[in-house]
Amino acid sequence: MQRIINFIIRNQSFLLFLLLFSVSVFFTIQSHSYHKSKFINSANFLSGGIYNSSNSISQYFGLKKENDILLEENNRLKSILFNSESNKASASTIDSISFDSKYRFTSASVIKNSYASSTNMLLIDKGVKDGLKEDFGVITSKGIVGIIEDLSGSYANVISILNTNSSINAQLKTTEHFGTLKWDTKSPQFVQLTDVQKIAPVKIGDTIITGGRSTIFPKGIPIGQVTDFKLDIAEDFYNIEVKLFNDMTNIGHVYVIENIDNEEIMNLLKNDE
Amino acid sequence: MNNAITSNTLRFIVLILVQVLVLNNIHFLGYINPYLYILFIILYPIKNNRSLFIFLSFLLGLTIDMFSDSGGVHAAACVSIAFVRPAALKFTFGAMYDHQTVKFATAEFVSNLTYISILTVIHHVILFLLEVFNTSEIILILKKALFSSIFTIILCILTIIIFGKRK
Incomplete structure (x- = not known):
C-alpha cells in the first residue's frame, strides 16, 4: 500500500497529465459522433x-448588406403572394392564422460562425425559451444552413452542413433521384451529394434541393448547383459536386424550421419497429 | 508572488478573449489561424507547482474548446505541451534551467525561438491530429500544422517583444 501511494505521489504530474489527456480525448471522440449532446459546447451562459x-x-x-438581402426576399415573397392571389382569388380564403400549416418558422441571428475546421458549428441567439428543440432545421432565404444539435435557455448550437458529421437528404430538382449531402472539408463553397443512382439524369447546372424524406427540412429548399459529377469507384453511384447558393462564410439572419408533425411521424415509425 | 498570480490571471483571461473574438476569425488563406493563447503556457513562471500548472493548461484548453465547439482538442494539446514543457526548457536553456534562472525577456533570441517553436509545433500537431481525426488525411494535418505553427510562432515572438519590456 505504502508503495502504491509513493508511486502515485512520485508520478503525480504524469498521472494527472494522463487523466486530463484522456478526459479531453473522450470529449473529442464524443464531439465526432453525431448526435450526442456534448458536455462542452458554446451554447451556454x-x-x-x-x-x-x-x-x-x-x-x-453589415446592416446595409443585410437590408439588401431582406429587400430581395421581400420582393420574392411579395411576388409569390400577389401571383397566387390573382390565380385563385375566389378559391382561397384569406386567413392570417392558418392551423393546417405543417411548418413553423422562427427567425434568429447567427452570433458565431465557423467554416475553417472540419467540424463546423454555428451559434444562434434563440434557444429552449423560444420553443426550439433538437433536430430543427436551420435555413436562410437562399438555402440550407444546418440542423440544431445542442440547446441552452437562450442559445442553440447548429451543426453546419460544412461538418463531416452532417448528412442531409437531398435530391435533384427535376427528378426524384435522391442522395446524401456530405462535406469533404476542402472548400466552404462546395458540398458533395453522394449515393445518387447511376440512372439519374444529372447535368452540370442542375439545381439540388432538399428531399422530403426526413422530417427535418420540408421538401424543396434550395441547396446549390451541380458543378461537376462522376461515378464512384464501384461505378454504381454518382458523386456530385454541389456549389452552395448560400455563402456559408457570411451568414447573418437565419430561420429555424419546426416540423409540427415531427412527433406524430416519429411515433408512427416507432410503432413500426 | 501576488503580482505573479495577478498577471497570470489577467493573461489567461485576455489571451482567451483575444483568441476567440479576434484570432479565431482570421482564416488566412482559408484555414490558417494563429493560436496565440498558448503564450500563457509558454510564459508561465518556471518555478511552479507542476500539477497546478498542468491543470491550469487543461482549463485554458477547455475554455477555448467551449468557445469553438471543438470537443476537447485544445485541452488535449494544451495538457500535452504543459507536460513536455520542462523537457523543452531543459533542451533549449540547459544549465540556465537547472539553476532556475531563465528569464524570457532577457534570454537570447535564438533560444527563445527554439523553445517557442518546439512547444508550438507539438501543440499544433496534436491539435490538428485530433481535430481532423482521420489518419488518411495526414497530409492535410501536417499542412495545417506547419502553416499555423509559422503564423503562431511569429505572433508569439511579436507579442513578447511588444508587451515583454514593461514587466
Whole structure:
C-alpha cells in the first residue's frame, strides 16, 4: 500500500497529465459522433453571452448588406403572394392564422460562425425559451444552413452542413433521384451529394434541393448547383459536386424550421419497429 | 508572488478573449489561424507547482474548446505541451534551467525561438491530429500544422517583444 501511494505521489504530474489527456480525448471522440449532446459546447451562459455582445457590435457593420438581402426576399415573397392571389382569388380564403400549416418558422441571428475546421458549428441567439428543440432545421432565404444539435435557455448550437458529421437528404430538382449531402472539408463553397443512382439524369447546372424524406427540412429548399459529377469507384453511384447558393462564410439572419408533425411521424415509425 | 498570480490571471483571461473574438476569425488563406493563447503556457513562471500548472493548461484548453465547439482538442494539446514543457526548457536553456534562472525577456533570441517553436509545433500537431481525426488525411494535418505553427510562432515572438519590456 505504502508503495502504491509513493508511486502515485512520485508520478503525480504524469498521472494527472494522463487523466486530463484522456478526459479531453473522450470529449473529442464524443464531439465526432453525431448526435450526442456534448458536455462542452458554446451554447451556454458564458460563451453565448460573450459572443452575443461581440456580435451586437459587429452587426452594425453589415446592416446595409443585410437590408439588401431582406429587400430581395421581400420582393420574392411579395411576388409569390400577389401571383397566387390573382390565380385563385375566389378559391382561397384569406386567413392570417392558418392551423393546417405543417411548418413553423422562427427567425434568429447567427452570433458565431465557423467554416475553417472540419467540424463546423454555428451559434444562434434563440434557444429552449423560444420553443426550439433538437433536430430543427436551420435555413436562410437562399438555402440550407444546418440542423440544431445542442440547446441552452437562450442559445442553440447548429451543426453546419460544412461538418463531416452532417448528412442531409437531398435530391435533384427535376427528378426524384435522391442522395446524401456530405462535406469533404476542402472548400466552404462546395458540398458533395453522394449515393445518387447511376440512372439519374444529372447535368452540370442542375439545381439540388432538399428531399422530403426526413422530417427535418420540408421538401424543396434550395441547396446549390451541380458543378461537376462522376461515378464512384464501384461505378454504381454518382458523386456530385454541389456549389452552395448560400455563402456559408457570411451568414447573418437565419430561420429555424419546426416540423409540427415531427412527433406524430416519429411515433408512427416507432410503432413500426 | 501576488503580482505573479495577478498577471497570470489577467493573461489567461485576455489571451482567451483575444483568441476567440479576434484570432479565431482570421482564416488566412482559408484555414490558417494563429493560436496565440498558448503564450500563457509558454510564459508561465518556471518555478511552479507542476500539477497546478498542468491543470491550469487543461482549463485554458477547455475554455477555448467551449468557445469553438471543438470537443476537447485544445485541452488535449494544451495538457500535452504543459507536460513536455520542462523537457523543452531543459533542451533549449540547459544549465540556465537547472539553476532556475531563465528569464524570457532577457534570454537570447535564438533560444527563445527554439523553445517557442518546439512547444508550438507539438501543440499544433496534436491539435490538428485530433481535430481532423482521420489518419488518411495526414497530409492535410501536417499542412495545417506547419502553416499555423509559422503564423503562431511569429505572433508569439511579436507579442513578447511588444508587451515583454514593461514587466
